Amino acid sequence: MTQLNLNLFVYPAGHHEAAWRFRGAEPHRVLDITYYQELARRAEAATFDAVFFADGPSLPDNVRYASRFRLEPFTWLSAIAAATSHIGLIATASTTYLEPYNLARLFASLDHLSRGRAGWNIVTTGAPQAAQNFGLDEHPAHGSRYARADEFVEVVTALWDSWEDDALVIDQEAGIFADDTKIHPIDHSGERLRVRGPLNTPRIPQGRPVYVQAGSSEDGKGFAARHAEAIFTAHQTLANARDFYADVKSRVKAAGRDPGLVKVLPGISPFIGSTEAEALALREEFNELTQPEYSLHQLRHLLGIDLTGYDLDGPVPREELPTHEQRGYGSRFQVVVDIIDREQPTIRQLLHHLAGARGHWVTAGTPEQIADRMQEWFEGGAADGFNVMPPYLNGGFDVFADEVVPILRRRGLFRKEYDGSTLRSHYGLPRPASQYASRAPDGQAPTGT
Amino acid sequence: MTQLNLNLFVYPAGHHEAAWRFRGAEPHRVLDITYYQELARRAEAATFDAVFFADGPSLPDNVRYASRFRLEPFTWLSAIAAATSHIGLIATASTTYLEPYNLARLFASLDHLSRGRAGWNIVTTGAPQAAQNFGLDEHPAHGSRYARADEFVEVVTALWDSWEDDALVIDQEAGIFADDTKIHPIDHSGERLRVRGPLNTPRIPQGRPVYVQAGSSEDGKGFAARHAEAIFTAHQTLANARDFYADVKSRVKAAGRDPGLVKVLPGISPFIGSTEAEALALREEFNELTQPEYSLHQLRHLLGIDLTGYDLDGPVPREELPTHEQRGYGSRFQVVVDIIDREQPTIRQLLHHLAGARGHWVTAGTPEQIADRMQEWFEGGAADGFNVMPPYLNGGFDVFADEVVPILRRRGLFRKEYDGSTLRSHYGLPRPASQYASRAPDGQAPTGT
Ligand SMILES: Cc1cc2nc3c(=O)[nH]c(=O)nc-3n(C[C@H](O)[C@H](O)[C@H](O)COP(=O)(O)O)c2cc1C
Numbered sequence: 001m002t003q004l005n006l007n008l009f010v011y012p013a014g015h016h017e018a019a020w021r022f023r024g025a026e027p028h029r030v031l032d033i034t035y036y037q038e039l040a041r042r043a044e045a046a047t048f049d050a051v052f053f054a055d056g057p058s059l060p061d062n063v064r065y066a067s068r069f070r071l072e073p074f075t076w077l078s079a080i081a082a083a084t085s086h087i088g089l090i091a092t093a094s095t096t097y098l099e100p101y102n103l104a105r106l107f108a109s110l111d112h113l114s115r116g117r118a119g120w121n122i123v124t125t126g127a128p129q130a131a132q133n134f135g136l137d138e139h140p141a142h143g144s145r146y147a148r149a150d151e152f153v154e155v156v157t158a159l160w161d162s163w164e165d166d167a168l169v170i171d172q173e174a175g176i177f178a179d180d181t182k183i184h185p186i187d188h189s190g191e192r193l194r195v196r197g198p199l200n201t202p203r204i205p206q207g208r209p210v211y212v213q214a215g216s217s218e219d220g221k222g223f224a225a226r227h228a229e230a231i232f233t234a235h236q237t238l239a240n241a242r243d244f245y246a247d248v249k250s251r252v253k254a255a256g257r258d259p260g261l262v263k264v265l266p267g268i269s270p271f272i273g274s275t276e277a278e279a280l281a282l283r284e285e286f287n288e289l290t291q292p293e294y295s296l297h298q299l300r301h302l303l304g305i306d307l308t309g310y311d312l313d314g315p316v317p318r319e320e321l322p323t324h325e326q327r328g329y330g331s332r333f334q335v336v337v338d339i340i341d342r343e344q345p346t347i348r349q350l351l352h353h354l355a356g357a358r359g360h361w362v363t364a365g366t367p368e369q370i371a372d373r374m375q376e377w378f379e380g381g382a383a384d385g386f387n388v389m390p391p392y393l394n395g396g397f398d399v400f401a402d403e404v405v406p407i408l409r410r411r412g413l414f415r416k417e418y419d420g421s422t423l424r425s426h427y428g429l430p431r432p433a434s435q436y437a438s439r440a441p442d443g444q445a446p447t448g449t
Numbered sequence: 450m451t452q453l454n455l456n457l458f459v460y461p462a463g464h465h466e467a468a469w470r471f472r473g474a475e476p477h478r479v480l481d482i483t484y485y486q487e488l489a490r491r492a493e494a495a496t497f498d499a500v501f502f503a504d505g506p507s508l509p510d511n512v513r514y515a516s517r518f519r520l521e522p523f524t525w526l527s528a529i530a531a532a533t534s535h536i537g538l539i540a541t542a543s544t545t546y547l548e549p550y551n552l553a554r555l556f557a558s559l560d561h562l563s564r565g566r567a568g569w570n571i572v573t574t575g576a577p578q579a580a581q582n583f584g585l586d587e588h589p590a591h592g593s594r595y596a597r598a599d600e601f602v603e604v605v606t607a608l609w610d611s612w613e614d615d616a617l618v619i620d621q622e623a624g625i626f627a628d629d630t631k632i633h634p635i636d637h638s639g640e641r642l643r644v645r646g647p648l649n650t651p652r653i654p655q656g657r658p659v660y661v662q663a664g665s666s667e668d669g670k671g672f673a674a675r676h677a678e679a680i681f682t683a684h685q686t687l688a689n690a691r692d693f694y695a696d697v698k699s700r701v702k703a704a705g706r707d708p709g710l711v712k713v714l715p716g717i718s719p720f721i722g723s724t725e726a727e728a729l730a731l732r733e734e735f736n737e738l739t740q741p742e743y744s745l746h747q748l749r750h751l752l753g754i755d756l757t758g759y760d761l762d763g764p765v766p767r768e769e770l771p772t773h774e775q776r777g778y779g780s781r782f783q784v785v786v787d788i789i790d791r792e793q794p795t796i797r798q799l800l801h802h803l804a805g806a807r808g809h810w811v812t813a814g815t816p817e818q819i820a821d822r823m824q825e826w827f828e829g830g831a832a833d834g835f836n837v838m839p840p841y842l843n844g845g846f847d848v849f850a851d852e853v854v855p856i857l858r859r860r861g862l863f864r865k866e867y868d869g870s871t872l873r874s875h876y877g878l879p880r881p882a883s884q885y886a887s888r889a890p891d892g893q894a895p896t897g898t
């Protein structure tokens with residue numbers, strides 16, 4: 001039976017914007033690798049599929065009020081790999097601000113040293129202020145970022161394929177370390193990228209890292225349909241999540257791929273209490289720790305307008321929001337507009353709503369209720385699993401692991417132990433063959449990714 | 450009293466080109482992180498200053514006969530950091546083929562997660578075939594690479610300084626996570642690079658990673674004089690090493706810096722036996738495992754001519770070597786020419802000579818003899834310490850740690866225990882203040898690195 005896939009989305013101190021102020025948080029450890037290693041070990045004890053690190057190559061503004069610096073995923077996950085043995089390790093990395101050869105090396109190495117646990121969350125980078133850290137005047141346009149992303153994936157896939165599986169020989173007697181006829185330059189020369197290859201490391205345990213994707217725009221969904229093996233997404237309601245699920249699965253099918261091999265994983269940020277009232281009170285406690293100056297600033301990023309000066313307890317000025325067209329393609333914008341239309345919140349209520357997880361699904365309840373809701377999404381065609389985003393860390397994860405996971409297991413919805421030790425095996429994905437594997441000695445390599 | 454600084458230069462299977470064929474080697478573990486973690490732990494038990502990883506973003510040719518793929522240093526050292534607590538971690542990284550913002554993040558993260566143990570071996574990349582992996586037709590010219598390197602160091606230094614030490618506040622009560630008046634954009638706009646900053650991570654334990662340098666050309670020495678805190682170099686004789694030492698120290702002084710704060714560390718590749726004859730026999734055993742096809746190919750890289758077809762037991766055709774001017778600036782070329790002129794070797798003898806460590810000092814003897822020679826270089830003004838390059842791993846390091854290190858300790862030449870736990874403290878280097886630290890709220894940041 002298919003079961004849920006569960007990732008732990010790691011964020012310093014936790015996903016709620018006030019997490020670091022919570023009495024149960026350990027904000028003084030946000031730069032302490034052992035804090036994250038402990039967290040990953042707990043996630044591994046709970047047989048989670050993976051830990052996931054977001055990333056961007058710039059400093060988010062408004063660091064004054066929240067823990068918004070960045071943990072560099074490759075280094076951080078390599079140190080976590082050393083402290084774990086089974087859990088997958090998903091690093092976000094940008095096709096806009098990295099060179100394909102460098103990115104291919106970093107993932108190859110992460111996969112080697114973790115013995116097959118690397119996943120790549122492929123992003124084109126959301127934050128426009130990254131551009132000025134790379135000598136550009138402006139963040140490249142959305143369509144152009146995705147066009148580079150397509151070619152980038154083609155290039156790095158070829159690099160990961162460039163050593164056939166049996167290229168490494170290590171015959172001490174004969175003196176043959178590698179069979180160089182099984183190591184192929186990729187000779188890529190495309191519209192945006194030129195890379196000769198081959199990669200400078202033998203083929204990795206998983207063949208290629210697991211390809212994850214996390215943009216929900218039209219371009220993003222098209223890209224996911226072509227390349228993704230797992231899709232991270234943000235939805236507030238079962239109905240929206242179901243629409244998205246059906247949409248991407250049919251796009252995957254249209255692209256000639258098997259929808260069963262593409263996992264759709266919405267975020268969930270659960271406040272858990274022994275009664276529903278206790279869970280709601282916990283959520284309220286977090287709301288009271290938020291700082292409107294910060295929250296309004298975050299809202300400006302999502303909506304493109306600044307509500308500073310408005311009465312926080314008055315209505316959201318719906319008529320002043322930019323239209324979808326004015327805003328561009330940002331898919332999180334629509335998530336927020338839907339909340340406003342559905343719930344008619346005051347500004348303060350909206351800020352509290354978003355404070356939890358930046359537009360992801362925040363839900364409060366008993367362990368049973370949380371498990372029920374996850375089951376409903378899973379069985380209701382809205383999710384193959386979840387990106388679990390604890391409001392605070394590490395305690396907010398512990399309560400999920402200790403109280404929700406056993407219920408999911410009892411219901412047969414989640415594994416009791418790992419079957420394998422690679423991320424591909426947790427997700428039930430095949431190990432891809434090298435595109436060069438069938439190459440006759442003097443023939444041409446088949447192309448495509 | 451000043452003591453030796455000792456790094457372990459890690460190379461898969463070991464530094465001798467036939468290391469992987471030696472009976473004592475473990476070539477099947479060359480991609481196994483635990484092999485390197487064990488090695489680093491042994492180096493830490495021997496109170497070594499650091500482990501060092503070379504690097505280059507391309508596949509060396511001639512992988513058929515030797516273990517010449519690359520281990521990506523940031524990921525590999527992060528996993529090693531997790532298995533150790535004191536030893537320094539020096540990663541080679543290129544100013545030619547990385548973006549400064551990405552490099553600054555990777556080192557910042559390595560320094561955070563190792564609590565102050567990161568070192569940066571600054572190279573402009575030796576291997577010209579890297580260019581085609583980055584969309585270039587040709588490797589940029591030597592002078593132009595070093596010009597970029599200078600500006601690159603200025604940029605990343607400013608990025609590492611961009612958060613003042615006390616920018617991170619974490620006042621839960623007041624709701625202040627960071628003092629944003631102490632986080633500075635760097636606004637660098639130079640001839641080759643434009644980077645706005647600030648870095649997206651708080652200041653690192655060491656302030657900046659330790660700056661290491663490893664090019665011995667004129668440009669390289671000038672660069673070292675301006676920036677390096679440790680210099681890796683290759684010399685075959687005490688006399689040459691002494692000249693180099695005096696030369697760079699005087700350049701450092703001329704650049705207005707303290708020569709005592711720049712460690713000169715030549716390579717040493719020791720074959721150790723309980724008698725000198727045993728050590729020489731061990732070396733001979735390695736020589737017999739070399740493969741002339743491979744060795745000639747390596748020689749072609751060093752000398753620019755191909756001696757295939759010549760009688761291996763005949764003399765080196767001295768008159769056919771390109772002149773220094775024809776060859777360009779490669780400083781290793783001169784090392785090889787000096788060997789030829791000094792020792793008048795046959796081609797085979799030259800190949801054996803270079804098989805040990807690609808031009809570094811290879812020496813065979815008893816533990817006492819090895820210690821004597823190191824002491825002679827140290828006290829003779831030729832070295833502040835060494836980059837130890839075991840011919841084979843891990844056994845070739847163990848014998849050094851077990852038999853040479855105790856002698857050096859007895860003579861007072863090497864520490865018995867660590868005084869501190871950062872690489873700066875091992876090397877006796879001060880922690881640099883942020884260049885922005887003295888900035889008045891509305892004033893200008895002082896410039897320079
Ligand atoms: C769970 C999740 C995590 C994401 N993480 C990142 C990230 O770490 N870095 C990033 O640049 N974008 C990330 N994104 C994607 C950005 O939201 C996306 O790049 C941006 O919205 C533009 O893509 P789109 O227009 O296709 O949605 C994430 C999205 C989701 C749903």
Ligand SMILES: Cc1cc2nc3c(=O)[nH]c(=O)nc-3n(C[C@H](O)[C@H](O)[C@H](O)COP(=O)(O)O)c2cc1C
Binds near residue numbers: 504572716781
């Ligand atoms: C011990 C040592 C290690 C080195 N490691 C590297 C390396 O890992 N990658 C690299 O590109 N160059 C490395 N070099 C430096 C190259 O030899 C140098 O970049 C090249 O020779 C050009 O620089 P130069 O002309 O200034 O010597 C190393 C040099 C020494 C002495």
